[in-house]
């Protein structure tokens with residue numbers, strides 16, 4: 001296909017309202033799992049390795065979103081995956097959810113200089129879809145390494161996807177929320193809570209999240 005023909009098809013799709021295209025596959029399972037090399041001794045090295053992971057997510061995303069904040073913090077916040085704003089800027093939680101997260105942090109005397117923030121996936125899934133089990137499985141070893149390099153006292157899982165990925169449980173966030181727990185390969189205590197995006201849709205749950213963050217600050 002010529003470049004001109006490809007652009008014509010893209011133009012047509014854009015006019016038809018398509019904003020993201022998912023490529024089905026880019027490498028075999030064998031290739032994917034052979035990529036796992038998490039024996040890094042620094043965050044900079046881990047960032048470099050993660051940037052080279054072969055995944056179709058990279059073909060749709062603009063920027064890798066690795067992590068931000070205080071690398072010596074006692075509290076690590078673990079989200080799901082970047083959204084459109086995060087993808088544009090390469091920084092986690094800078095969109096609407098991030099603004100709400102900042103308010104939640106402020107309500108318990110915290111801010112971004114006192115916590116570290118990262119996500120299960122470092123690239124935005126097309127159309128903000130939920131990460132697939134395969135994607136979670138691919139990135140989990142890197143998330144575990146990310147956490148162990150930072151060595152926080154507490155990991156707060158923001159939402160069901162982060163909680164399920166870290167805890168490897170089939171329990172939903174409604175059961176997990178607000179209860180201290182642990183996970184294989186993580187020395188920090190873990191507290192799952194609701195995702196800020198859920199609070200934007202269900203503001204009546206804000207109190208529960210505030211209570212969870214009070215539990216976190218009391219637990220460090």
Ligand code: URA
Pocket residue numbers: 079080081082083086091092093094095097098119197
């Ligand atoms: N939602 C997430 O889970 N992570 C982000 O970085 C932004 C929105």
